[in-house]
Amino acid sequence: MKTVRIILWLPLIAFVVFVGFVAAGLIKPDDMTHPSKLVGQPLPEFSLPASQQGKPGLATADLRDGKPHLVNIFASWCVPCAAEAPQLDQLAQAGVDVVGIAVRDRPDDTADFLQRYGDPYKRLGADDRSQVQLALGSSGVPESFIVDGKGIIRQQHIGDIRPEELPAILSTVQEAK
DSSP, X not given: OHHHHHHHHXXXXXXXXXXXXXXXXXXXXXXXXXXXXXXXXXXXXXXXXXXXXXXXXXXXXXXXXXXOEEEEEEOTTXXXXXXXXXXXXXXXXXXXXXXXXXXXXXXXXXXXHHHHHOOOOSOEEEETXXXXXXXXXXXXXXXXXXXXXXXXXXXXXXXXXXXXXXHHHHHHHHHTO
């Protein structure tokens, strides 16, 4: 009789355990840094034309100027890219050289995005066929890379940069000097 009662409660116990695992994943999401095989490696060689008039394009040589940079891959059609825009602006205001790669985007759409959400980029290259994005091992937008002054990738961040991640990113940029 006692065994029958325990068997009757097993589905409820299993459900509670399942909900506990799901809740734990929601409370503390996965780390958005990624141990890419390119971390510690030089940037691949590339040269992108300017995405916007009046703003220079982006090439590997531009990222070997002795200063660390945050390379942000984004697109105007990307909702999380709009969500991370205030954080990119804060990083730029904190002295981080933020450069951008606009992927599969029309110049007018990129201009509208920058007008609406702000323009933290010192340089902005157009990667119309996602060739540089793929060479960097990026699988989507937004995605950011911290690159030291010698052009070596120091960190890859997948997804939008969130406010609570700013101190860690600033620390990594400081270490990349």
